[in-house]
Amino acid sequence: MALNKSIKYFLAVAKHGNIKRASDELYISQPSLTAAIKKLESEMGAPLFNRLSKGVELTAYGLKFREFAQEQQEHYFALKHQFNDMQQRQFGKVKIGTGEVWWEGFVKRSVMDYQAMHPASSFHLEFGNNLSLLHHLIQGDIDLFIGHEVSDLSDSCRVAFQPLFQDFEALYVSKNHPLASGITNNGVISDYPILRVTPNHPRHQSVLLNGLPHDELLDERIIYDVDSVMASIDMLHITQAVMPYSHRAQEWLTRHDLVAIHLDDEKIGNIGIYTKQGEAKRNVDELIELLKSNADIAYTNVNSL
Incomplete structure (x- = not known):
């Protein structure tokens, strides 16, 4: 043609x-x-x-x-x-979606292990938030993605979720932030801008049964929406914003001069692997086993700040 x-x-x-x-x-x-x-x-x-x-x-x-x-x-x-x-997929190419923290935590190691086992293999890596990656998965643009379990999915989303581990929501600030030395009253957190990393976009809400929820508590607050973790780190050093993010990222973010000031153990998330239902592929299944193994190694007994 x-x-x-x-x-x-x-x-x-x-x-x-x-x-x-x-x-x-x-x-x-x-x-x-x-x-x-x-x-x-x-x-x-x-x-x-x-x-x-x-x-x-x-x-x-x-x-x-x-x-x-x-x-x-x-x-x-x-x-x-x-x-x-x-x-390319017929010859073993694997298309993966992930968040940056999971890439650093265990996905990169899994890709390296897979590449060592299959030197002729190739990869496509897609970084984004849960809803965008879920959209790419449903469209067939990727074979799997690693991220938080999404509740309230639309019935049209024929996907499977394999849980790996859980995380809590922590709050991070620059080491020079006024709250970096600790907080005695959680109420003071709302006095500072909030930085949302790779926030969900309305264009992807079709995968949700009831669309994106609205948080009225944020209506009167200064908000920075940033689609990159590295740029978010820079913004925390530039501003006095606080950043909600996974407590699993603490060690990595500490290396970038960020401090975890609060852990909300009531905000629990399930992190796992999403695939399309009924699309078993040997190379994808092999990579999934590596992801499970490396996730266990990376996050064994890492449950709190």
Whole structure:
């Protein structure tokens, strides 16, 4: 399958605004390209270009056709990418989703172990929050992802969850923060901005039965939303924000000069592996066993701050 030549030729002329330059890019003669454009205009029943003394410009019809042509081109390249991805998966490529803290904690070690066992294997790594990774899993963009168990999933989400361990929510600040030396009253925490790491986005809430919940307690609070853990660490050093995050990340975050000031042992999360139901693959199953083993090693008896 090839992209329709008429669309390819049209887009080249529209990009350059010049038949000669477009023909040079396409490696065809100028008369052949001119004839192809005239044929396309005849088929569409409308002029797509205005002919000028030094080139061409799109008409109103041409502008509309360009939208269609660009969409067709995007679909074509997306389909080629999907075909290539399917072929690579047949040869053992594994596509993994994870959060940055789990990557540092045990996923990286698992990928290294798998690579040592299968030197010819390849990986695609997707970083994001739970809902975005869940969306990618359902769409078939990844084979599995490691993250918190999501409650209130839509019935259309045909996924399986294998629990690995639990975590609590801790609060982190910069070592220079006024609260870094400790807090005697939890109420003072609300006096500071809150930093949310890789927060959920409304565009992914379709995977939830009742959509994203609204926290009224945050309505009067300054909030920083950051889609990167490393950038979040920088923001904590720049501002006086507090960051809710897994207590499992304490050792790693300490190396970045952050301090855990509070542990909420009532906010318990289950971390595990999500896969699509009914899609067993030997290479994925093998990686899952490595993930389980390395998670056990990384977090044995690490239950509190």
